[in-house]
Amino acid sequence: MEWFLWHFYEMPKFLILVWKNYILFALNYFSLPVLLKSLFSPWRKYKWVYPKGFNVVEFFNTLISNIFSRILGFFMRIILIFVGIVFQIFVIFVGAIIFLLWLLTPLLIFVGFLYFLYV
Numbered sequence: 448m449e450w451f452l453w454h455f456y457e458m459p460k461f462l463i464l465v466w467k468n469y470i471l472f473a474l475n476y477f478s479l480p481v482l483l484k485s486l487f488s489p490w491r492k493y494k495w496v497y498p499k500g501f502n503v504v505e506f507f508n509t510l511i512s513n514i515f516s517r518i519l520g521f522f523m524r525i526i527l528i529f530v531g532i533v534f535q536i537f538v539i540f541v542g543a544i545i546f547l548l549w550l551l552t553p554l555l556i557f558v559g560f561l562y563f564l565y566v
Contacts (some may be wrong), residue, residue: 473538477535486520486525
């Protein structure tokens with residue numbers, strides 16, 4: 448009776464806790480909420496300061512550089528968000544498989560025993 452309690456109550460509770468920790472780790476590791484909040488921010492906070500005075504060439508040079516930095520930041524964050532979401536889906540999928548396999552292990556052992564007994 449203790450084995451049933453351990454296998455079907457205590458261990459699934461522990462597996463769900465571990466699975467939840469992996470999900471939170473993946474969310475925190477890829478910083479998905481932060482990446483979404485700062486989607487249009489410059490990449491690595493690279494900003495150029497606009498020149499003082501009236502210098503049209505330097506103004507447009509700085510403007511283009513800042514726009515390019517924001518575009519680069521946008522694309523890099525989109526790639527990181529995509530990789531983070533794919534990894535999150537992987538963690539959820541693998542966790543569900545492990546959880547179901549754990550619950551079905553006694554049945555699989557019994558079916559395997561019957562298979563080898565009658566073959």
